[in-house]
Amino acid sequence: MTPTPPDTRRSGGPLILALGLAAMVVAMAQTQVIPILGLLQRELDTTPAGVGWVTTATLLSAAVFTPLLGRFGDQHGKRPTLIGVLVVMIAGSVLAAVTSSLPLLIVGRVLQGAATAIFPLALSIIREEVPVEKLPGAMALISGTLAFGSGLSLVATGLLTRGDDPNYHLVFWFSGILSVVALVAVLIRVPASRVKAGGRIDLLGAATLGLFLVLLLLGISQGHEWGWASGRTIGSFVGAVVMAFVWVRVERRVADPLVDLRMFVHRPVLLTNVAGLFVGFAAFSQFIGISYLVQMPERVAGYGFGASVLRASVEYLLPGALISLLAAPLGGLLVGRIGARATLAIGAGVGVAGFAWLAFGHGASASVILAGMLTGIAISFGYAAMPALIVAGVPHHQTGIANGINSISRSVGSSIASAVITSLLASKSVEGLPPGLPPIPAEGRFTLSFVIAGAMLVLVVAVALLGLQRVPARAEPVAVSQPRVQESADV
Known part of the structure; x- marks a missing residue:
């Protein structure tokens, strides 16, 4: 293949907008059902465990398809892979929108889970199409759109299901329409891939990687429901360890592995994935902690603000999402000026301050909102820095799979956060509640949750400053004209 001259790369603009819309689809798939789980349980006449699979199915699907589709895009072209993923997302959204059956809804959510692969595919396209000097800012904008999309999804869900007769079908129609808009934008603005590694899948x-991730996430996400000492939970974790060993053995033996283990254990890539796990924990802790806290009835619990789901989304969570979007260009600028490593450390430091404020100053609405904005900035800076660290550490033909693994590391962190915080909030309740009221978490459980989330970001600071080696502020992508063997040797 004759390489395209560098001066024909696109400057960004419409391409970034198209990929940003696609990234918002990822955010919607991940968060759109969380505010309506109670509604789904009532409408579908199921149990809390049954409706929990509406979120778990998407998580497990993402674990399987994100690395696979990221690698497929590296090998056979990012644009057709991205288009195919968006088509699957539309199909899943339509199925979820038209069904009133829990099994079919879960199938729709499995299809929607494939959308998580959009993010690494979008970053791979950005690396190919955007000039090197604009690469950090472009990746940061895509990442910021992802963070903003989570907040927008929550607000949209709240608006679409308000009133005395809420209709959950509208939530999935909304995500389907947004997916169609993103698909049209991708068809118009995203060019054919410049780099295709080729080879067999x-x-x-x-x-084996999919089984490992499914067993791991199954144990994490269902442990609270099953019991952490139950046979199913322990069996899931033991099975995950066994499958991890099998996966490593397989990848060492095949000629063209899904994940090049040399890349996987390459210091910048490995530690960036560790940081991704901690950032994912903090990001989900921000959402679930603030959302639950502000909905607590102050008159009964002695804390909280008695907010509705809609008010919790619009008043308390949306400002953090908006500031994430606005902070994304600044994060990209910092990556270009001082490097991704320093940007990651600065963002995590800001997040530590935000979670400390949430832990010890959550008695006023303004404090919760402002602290949430600080944590939003931290997440945005983390999302801006981590793709830059990954891109600096891998050649072109591994960009998709490397960013796919980083996306999975954040998902694992989010799953751990969900399990930890859910268990913490259920471990101690307010005493002396009137008869007939459900248990309400003791205020100290929220304080401890925010302290743990802040500690995760302290670990991110340590990883960034002590673990990660210095990388250039602007990493030159590996030239597309280089042979694949040479690219692999450079890792």
Whole structure:
């Protein structure tokens, strides 16, 4: 393949907008059902455990498809892969929108889970199409759109299901329409891939990695429901360890592995994934902690603000999402000026301050909102820095799979946060409640949750400053004209 001259790269603009819309689809798939789980339980006449699979199915689907589709895009072209993922997302949204059956809704959510692969695919396209000097800012904008999309999804869900007769079907129609808009934008603005690694798909590696991730996330996400000492939970974790060993053995033996283990253990990539796990924990802790806190009835619990789901989304969570979007260009600028490593450390430091404020100053609405904005800035800076660290550490033909693994590390962190915080909030209740009221978490449980989230970001600071080696502020992508063998040797 004759490489395209560098001066024909697109400057960004419409391309970034198209990919940003696609990234918002990822955010919607991840968060759109969380505010309506209670509504789904009533409408579908199921149990809390049954409706929990509406979120778990998407998580497990993402674990399987994100690395596989990221690698497929590296090998056979990012644009057709991205288009295919968006089509699957539309199909999943339509199925979820028209069904009133829990099994079919879960199938729709499995299809929607594939949308998580959009994010690493978008970053791979950005690396190919945007000039090197604009690369940090472009990646940061895509990442910021992802963070903003989570807040927008929550607000949209709240608005679409308000009133005395809420209709959950509208939530999925909304995500389907947004997916169609994103698909049209991608068809118009995203060019054909410049770099295709070729080769066969490592199906055995994909299967073993998928089983490892499914067992791991199944144990994490269902442990609270099953019991942490139950046979199913312990069996899931033991199975995950076994499958991790099998996966490593498989990847060492195949000629063209799904994940090049040399890339996987390459210091910048490995530690960035560790940081991704901690950032994912903090991001979900911000959402679930603030959302639950502000909905607590102050008159009964002695704390909280008695907010509705809609008010919690619009008044308390949306400002953090908006500031994430606004902070994304600044994060990209910092990556270009002082490097991704320093940007990651600065963002995490800001987040530590935000969670400390939430832990010890959540008695006033303004404090919760402002502290949430600080944590939003932290998440945005983290999302801006981590793709830059990944891109600096891998050649072109591994960009999709490397960013896919980083996305999964954040998902694992979010799952751990959900399990930890859910268990903490259920571990101690307010005493002396009137008969007939459900248990309400003791205020100290929220304080402890925010302290733990802040500690995760302290670890991110340590990883950034002590673990990650210095990388250039503007990493030159590996030239597309280089042979694949040479690119692999450079890792």
